[in-house]
Amino acid sequence: MQTPLKIAVVGSGLVGSLLAIYLKKAGHEVHVYDRSPDIRKITFSGRSINLAMSDRGWKALDGVGVGDAVREIAIPMDKRAIHLVDKLNYQQYGKDGESIYSISRGTLNRKMIDLAEAAGAEFYFEQKIWDVTLSDATLHIGETERGEWEDKKYDLVFGADGAFSRVRHRMQRQSMFNYSQEFLNMGYKELHIPANPDGSHKLDKHSFHIWPRGEYMLIALPNLDGSFTCTLFMPFEGENSFAELTNQESVTDFFEKNFPDSIEVIPMLTEDFFKNPTSTLVTMKCFPWTFKDKVALVGDACHAIVPFYGQGMNAGFEDITVLYQLIEKYGDDWQTVFSEYEKERKPNADAIAELSYRNFMEMSTKTADEKFLLQKRIEKHFSEKYPEKWIPLYSRVTFSDRPYTEALAIGDFQNEIMQKILQLENIEQIWDSEWVEQKILAALEQA
Amino acid sequence: MQTPLKIAVVGSGLVGSLLAIYLKKAGHEVHVYDRSPDIRKITFSGRSINLAMSDRGWKALDGVGVGDAVREIAIPMDKRAIHLVDKLNYQQYGKDGESIYSISRGTLNRKMIDLAEAAGAEFYFEQKIWDVTLSDATLHIGETERGEWEDKKYDLVFGADGAFSRVRHRMQRQSMFNYSQEFLNMGYKELHIPANPDGSHKLDKHSFHIWPRGEYMLIALPNLDGSFTCTLFMPFEGENSFAELTNQESVTDFFEKNFPDSIEVIPMLTEDFFKNPTSTLVTMKCFPWTFKDKVALVGDACHAIVPFYGQGMNAGFEDITVLYQLIEKYGDDWQTVFSEYEKERKPNADAIAELSYRNFMEMSTKTADEKFLLQKRIEKHFSEKYPEKWIPLYSRVTFSDRPYTEALAIGDFQNEIMQKILQLENIEQIWDSEWVEQKILAALEQA
Structure with missing residues (x-):
């Protein structure tokens, strides 16, 4: 279908590895570079949030025949388990049979590299790319930024090198390159719930566990080995x-007071708390995403989002689905492939960035708001009665491959309706009425 | 007042030179670096827009005793001269005696460097700063980015190196650094109206000339030598x-059709049009502006704005006024000086960025809108009758040193009132009524 080219992918993360598999399918020679050591040979860093694979992610994996291999390392979660201070509630995500899937980032990354190598991609680790010459797709590689560099020329370069992408860094210096990075005043820290001695999970295995507390929260997602990866989000x-x-005392006190039922399942709480780093959360937007028919950015390198909708990886994988369709x-008309790619994906990346940021705002300011909870109750009631007329926003984002822009627009329209409904007199009493x-x-009808 | 330090200012532009004068006043050793040759020894580049000095600029200059030296090279403009296709209108800027002042950027920059040298600052031209070590205020200087560098250590470094600041570039790589750059889809090009043979101006000398045409416009500001510097803004x-x-024909046709009265005063139109570059317009925001007690950004290096309010230089000069007050x-408590400086200036920089961008939007979409013109008419009428109760936004920005944030907030409040007034029945007929x-x-009253 395409004339075989020599293509470099910078970044051996999830999106870079998936792209490599697709590019091999299209018949190209593919070299994947990473500045870090081979993740298959090291222990992971203790700064990750477990992934929640949903429909867009699965579509991209199945599109190149590797979905089933990944399903082997995924655990379905069909509901939220909401840990209030004094009780535990469950909230189903979608309709029966609809789940999101917990996967450890490290495990998935190792698997994806294995799959890409099996497909014929060549991986080069501990290769630091300091700069890229855009006009002739040449990588500049060396030990240090100021030391000797070796040049590697390719036909095409893809930047899959994450939110702090070096490839984008070069594009940023071009005139007319729009760019923004905005950090939340909130960080996160990985914690750990080990398996029971018999290898079973200490909490319900098919739930996304969440301890929402307004401005801060704890979450836990299951792993295959019976453990959970926990993440504490906090200003x-x-x-x-x-x-x-x-210090140890303040951490223990804080957890005992705010997450009392977590204490007995996180035995290494204070050790992990002070051993693991506190990581930052950034929203990064830019445009353009491509340079002529030579260079293109994918995934976090062109649209890094905050994790509160669980769509970062899914959005990155969807980039690759779209790229391959084009x-x-x-x-062979890469110029058109690239310009159509950025034109189609940019508004969708902005939409999921907006939705993810709003979920953070919602979580931190609205979860205690009576009107908001009433709104959610009315929506749920109506949606169950008229499932064709009211697909909840969460389902449009998570259990669908329709554009994120559409989900955002319809979500806004639904919200407008709800704001009017909430104005109705005595709505607290009549919320589930026929009227x-x-x-x-x-x-x-008026839409 | 302060313990004398060794201070580097990166950038010998307007704000850098003014800062150098203030730092000399405070008793420091001041070295000013610039990657370009001494502007006093070269012809200027043909890509500038004339400056409009207003109250904030004069306050900063007078605060260090150099206002009168600059007044010698400034031409007061008390009104807009609005060139419609078939007629010429005048619109006074403020009250009697209120003017903005046209100054050629090159002339002012040369004068500011002379004044800074006279105050004892040392200038080093054609010195390329490629990087800065923030923690010990060390500049890294060399011929090329990849070649040998010389290190120059200072007690403090100021980045006054403009919208594409190298000093900020290093700060950008820190975690939690918020940053955005957004280019308008509009560029600008410098053109030239020469003086008459007797040295007099071809157009009224005390006017800011503007040919507004919705999505594009031409402006002309007077120079001392009888010429005008013109700028064409266009998508x-x-x-x-x-x-x-x-080509020459399309340029001539365009000007004949759209700016008919400009043709005879711009004799070198097509030559200048193709000789001069087309420049871009960017809004750049970032935070923080300082690093500990070591490094601080000033002017365009931390808040580059589009030129449609004529406040870029004025805002930069006001940074220095505020810095010196602190x-x-x-x-000697530089840590507090810097943190108070960024805390006070950041919201004001955001406010003038917003106002400048809105003026671009207003210019490009609203100038032909009947309702908008009516609103302006009502405001003017009311403001003339009740000058204490309704100071127009333009005057709050231009003829005042009250915070930009205040101007923005009161401007929004005034606009809210006007939106309600415009809803009144028959407003087109009764707009100047007592009622x-x-x-x-x-x-x-309700405020």
């Missing part, structure tokens, strides 16, 4: 912040 | 864009 400064938790359509349903149906 | 692509004007207040005035007064 850096102020009340209930990382800055407040400076390769099938335009063949309110008719009001919603009428509002939907 | 890069689309109808009426730089992309359309590709030096007077906190003495409408009473409505505005009542709305102002």
Whole structure:
């Protein structure tokens, strides 16, 4: 379908490895570079959040025949387990049979590299790319930034090198390159719930566990070995912040008070807390994503988002699905492939960035708001009665491959309707009445 | 007042030179570096827009005793001269005696360097700073980015090196550094109206000349030598864009059709058009602006804005006014000087960025809007009758040194009132009635 080219992929993460598999399918010679050692030969860093694979991710994997291999290391979660201070509630994610899938980032990354190597991609680890000459797709590689560099010329270069991409760094210096990076005043830290002695899970294995507390929260996602990877999200400064938790006692007190049922399942709490780094959360946007028919960015390198919708990897994988559709359509015309790719993906990347940021805002400010909880109750009630007329936003994002832009737009429209419904007199009493349903149906008709 | 330090200022532009004068006043040893040759020894580049000095700029200059030296090279403009296709209107900027001042960027920059040298600052030109070590305020200087570098250690480093600042570039690589750069889809090109043979100006000398045409416009500001510096602002692509004007004929046709009265005063139109570059317009925001008590950014290096409010230089000069107030207040406590400086200036920089961008939007989309013109008419009428109750936004920005944030907030409040006034029945007929005035007064009372 395409004339075979020599292609470099910078970054051996999830999206880079998947891209390598697709490029091999298209018949190219593929070299994948990474500045880090081979992740298959080292222990992982203790700074990851478990992944939640959903429909867009699976579509990209199945599109190149590796979905089943990944399903082997995935655990379905069909619900949230909401740990309040004094009780535990469950909330189903979607319809029966709809789940998101917990996967350890390290395990998946190792698997993806194995699969890419099996497909014929060549991996070069501990190769530091300091700069890229865009006009002739040449990588500049060396031990140090100021030392000797070796030049490697390719036909095409893909930047799959994450939120702090070196490839993008060069593109940023071009005129008319729009760019923004915005850090949240919130960090996260990995913690660990080990398996029971018999290898079973200490908490329900098919739940995404969450301890929501307004401005901070704890989550836990299951691993294959019976353990859970936990992540504490919390502001850096102020009340209930990382800055407040400076010694073993304050950490223990904080968890005992705020996450009482977590204490017995996180035995290494204080050790892990002070051993593991506190990581930052950034939203990065840029445009353009490509340079002529020579260089293109994929995944976090062109759209890094905050993790509160669980869509970072899924959005990156969807880049590759779209890229391959365009390769099938335009063949050797890489110029058109690249320009159509960035044109199609950019608005969708912005939409999921917006949705992810809003989920952070929602979580940190609205979870205690009575009106908001009532709104969610009305939506759920109506959606169960009229499932074709009201697909919840979460399902549009998670259990669908329709564009993120569409999910955002319809979500905004649904929210507009709900704001009017919440104004109705005595809505607290009549929220599940026939009359309110008719009001919603009428509002939907007007669209 | 302060312990004398050895201070480097990177950038010998307007803000860097002014800062050098203030730092000499505070008793320091000051070295100013610039990657370009001494501007006093070269002809200027043909890519500038004349400056419009207003109150904030004068305050900063007078604060260090150099205002009068600059007044010698400034021409007061008390009004806009609005060149419509078939007529010429004048619009006074403020009250009697209020003017903005046209100054050629090159002339002012030469003067500022002379003044800084006279104050004892040392200038080093054609010195390329490639990197800065933030923690010990060390500059890394060399011929090329990849070649040999010389290290120069200082007590403090100021980055006054403009929108594409190398000093900021290093700060950008720190975690938690927020950054955005956004280019307008509009460029600009310098053109030239020469003096008459007797040295007089071809157009009214005390006017800011503007040919507004919606999505594009031409402006002209007077120079001391009888000439005007003109700037054409126009989209890069689309109808009426730089992309359309590709040969002498298309340029001449375009000007004859759209700026008919400019033709006879711009004799070198096509030569200048193709000789001078088309420049870009960027809004750049970032935070933080300082690193501990070692490094601080000033002017465009930390807040580059689009030129449509004429406040870029004025805002940069005001940075220095504020910095010096804090030096007077906190003495040797540079850590506090820097943190108070960025805390006070950042919201104001954001406010003037917003106002400048809105003026671009206003210019490009609203100038032809009847409602908008009516609004301006009502505001003017009311403001002339009740000058204490309604200071127009333009005057708050231009003829005041109150914070930009205040101007923005009051401007928004005024606009809210006006939106309600414009809803009144028959407003087109009754806009200058006593009744409408009473409505505005009542709305102002509610504040």
